[in-house]
Amino acid sequence: MPKKRCFVVMGFGTKTDYVNGRKLDLNKSYRVLIKPVVEERGITCVRADEIIHSGSIDVKMYQELLEADLVIADLSTSNPNALYELGVRHALRPYTTIVISEDKLVYPFDLNHILITSYTHLGDAIDFEEVGRFRKALGQKIDTVLQTQESDSPVYTYLHSLVPPKLAKEIAEQAASPKAITDDQDSGKGKALSYLIDEGEKAIANHEFSKARDLFESAKLLSSQGKSQTDSYLIHRLAFCLYKAAEPSLKDSLYKALELLADINLAHSNDPETVGTAGTLKKKLYEIGDGENHLEDAILYFQRSYYLLNNRYHGINLAICCIYRVNSALNHTDEERVADLVIAKRTWKRVLYLCDRDQAKLEQKTAHTSEDSAKSEESEELSEYFQKQRFWIAVNKAEANFGLGNFEAYEKAISEAHSIPHPKWMWDSFETQLVKLKKELKLAGHLMNPQWKMPEENDTNP
Structure with missing residues (x-):
């Protein structure tokens, strides 16, 4: 008897929920919450990016929506593709469809009568206790729908006489069986999008940016087959890798990355990741001396991303760009300089508030982590995530206090950051920006009220 098959309908990579501006790592949802629960029941679990195919992925996708024994649709971030595919499944099959989402999803009106099983997502990570709770809930849901086969499709619920379609026998026999990538397939053969993405993310983690660039370029080409626009996550990662690889030169790579963002509607996008990335690229072009017009653009992009997402990263970058403008030819009077x-x-004061808010949330989450959970792979990954967040909160506090002239608080935050284990590149990134900020404030600090001036004993720092 062939194994049952589950097709998971959801986005991949990191996606933005445009309603609230939050970024969610959907790969983590799939890898941690969904796939293990399905597979422990002896069911093959596959997502569209795991299907090896030649030609259009849409053929395989529609075949899965019709024939899969179980479909799990994750609607997190109100992904339009997932919503559309859920509608197709509901039209094709009267039962064995499960709908899930992270708990901050704003339900479209037509989904109000559909039971949606929710989970809590931290954005880049998922709390260990939530993993255990949701896996149990999803497992019970899977067992129930496979055993009872009660209608979960509103189409078949309201159209009682509707007969589910099926492929003609001869067509079904000719159709190539979808093939999922397997754990032992590590050679990269075939064209599974998930393999390219996973290898690309590993290369980024190892700072092999040229390799990562090539992998995401291949992923972009594969994903865009037969489509007018590439997935935004792939564009963001490719733009990042281009910038970091800096080949054949940093300037050329920055312009190429901006061209990629222009293809996903940079001029009008309300995606904080898109405009924030553009701000970073424009800021770097200004820093390497390519023109003050880039600084003006960087400020506009960081303003958009900061006000959309209201987070520390964009606030820190908006503030330093304003300081750059103080000392630039873009300002002509002291009144303009004072305004910046x-x-x-x-902005720095707001960043300090956000640091306190985020730290309180972080401590609340870590307090719920049990001693036993530290032995699991998921909890170790979560602990690393919490550690990185603590470090970034500490250095964001340090930079904001440094800009405000609160040097005692700055020193305290620096000491805290040093005490948190972190890779060298994270410290280097912070220190590089702080050196630039110090240089700019030494030129413009006399215009601040009170006047910005470092104490003599700290004048050699950072």
Whole structure:
């Protein structure tokens, strides 16, 4: 008897929920919450990016929506493709469809009568206790729908006489069976999108940016077959890798990355990841001396991303860009320079508030982690995530306090950051920006009220 098959309908990579601006790592949802629960029941679990195919993936996708014994649709971030594919499944099969989402999804009106099983996502990670709770809930849901086969499709619920379609026998026999990538397939053969993405992310983690660039370029080409637009996550990662690889030159790579973002509607996008990435690229072009027009653009992009997402990273970058403008030819009077200094100071104060808010949430989450959970792979990954967040909160506090002239608080935050284990590149990234900020504030600090001036004993730091 052939194994049952589950097709998972959801986005891949990191996606933005445009309603609230939150970024969610959907690969983590799939890998941690969904796939293990399905496979422990002896069911083959596959997502579209895991299917090895030649030609259009749409053929395989529609075949899965019709023939899969079970479909799990994750609607997190209100992904339009997932919503569409769920509708197709509901039209094709009267039962064995499960709908899930992270708990901050704003339900479209037509989904109000559909039971959606929710989970809590931290954005880049998922709390260990939540993993255990949701896996249990999803497992019970799978057992129930496979055993009872009660209608979960609103189409068949309201159209009682509708007969489910099926492929003609001769067509079904000719159709190539979808093939999922397997754990032992590590050679990269075939064209599974998930393999290219996983290898690309590993290369980024190892700072092999040229390798990662090539992998995401291949992923982009594969994903865009037969489509007018490439998935935004692949564009963001490719743009990042281009910038970091800096080949054949940093300037050329920055312009190539900006061209990629232009293809996903940079001019009008309300995706914080898209405009924030553009801000980073424009800021770097200004820093390497390619023109003050890039600084003006960087400020506009960081303003958009900061006000959309209201987070520390975009606030920190908006503030330093305003300080850059103070000392640039873009400002012609002291009144204009003071205005930028005021914007920077207000932004730093907001960053400090966000640091306190995020740290309180972080401590609340870590307090719920049990001693036993530290032995699992998921909890170790979560602990590393919490550790990185603590470090970034500490250095964001340090930079904001440094800009505000709160040097005692700055030193305290620096000490805290040093005490948190972190890779060298994270410290280097922070220190590089702080050196630039110090240089700019030494030129413009006399215009601040009170005047910005480092204490003599700290004048050699950072």
